[in-house]
Amino acid sequence: QVRLVESGGGLVQAGGSLRVSCAASGRTVSSYAMGWFRQAPGKVREAVAIINYIASRTYYADSVKGRFTISRDNANAKSTVYLQMNSLKPEDTAVYYCAVGRHSWPNWDLNEYDYWGQGTQVTVSS
Numbered sequence: 306q307v308r309l310v311e312s313g314g315g316l317v318q319a320g321g322s323l324r325v326s327c328a329a330s331g332r333t334v335s336s337y338a339m340g341w342f343r344q345a346p347g348k349v350r351e352a353v354a355i356i357n358y359i360a361s362r363t364y365y366a367d368s369v370k371g372r373f374t375i376s377r378d379n380a381n382a383k384s385t386v387y388l389q390m391n392s393l394k395p396e397d398t399a400v401y402y403c404a405v406g407r408h409s410w411p412n413w414d415l416n417e418y419d420y421w422g423q424g425t426q427v428t429v430s431s
Contacts, residue, residue: 307331310330398427
């Protein structure tokens with residue numbers, strides 16, 4: 306089993322920055338893609354940024370491209386994935402989730418992710 310724990314969310318003013326982290330424990334996930342997803346009230350969960358198993362490839366939703374950066378650290382066979390969020394906008398307000406994919410290469414399809422964290426709230430005030 307895999308346990309994912311997100312941290313680092315909070316309240317920030319528009320234009321500000323936050324970094325959220327997700328630490329994986331249990332089974333080693335360093336061979337699998339990981340991603341950050343978000344769900345705003347009344348909206349479906351969407352993929353924000355995804356990264357392959359060795360962090361050589363990253364992909365972003367158009368809405369966050371140029372503002373968010375995903376990274377991961379696989380040191381000691383434990384994986385931590387980060388999402389640096391800059392120039393935040395009120396529309397970025399959501400619960401942010403990390404997840405572990407089924408394969409080494411990331412996928413935009415949420416159904417291709419088996420393990421999910423509990424989420425961390427990010428609120429951007431205008």
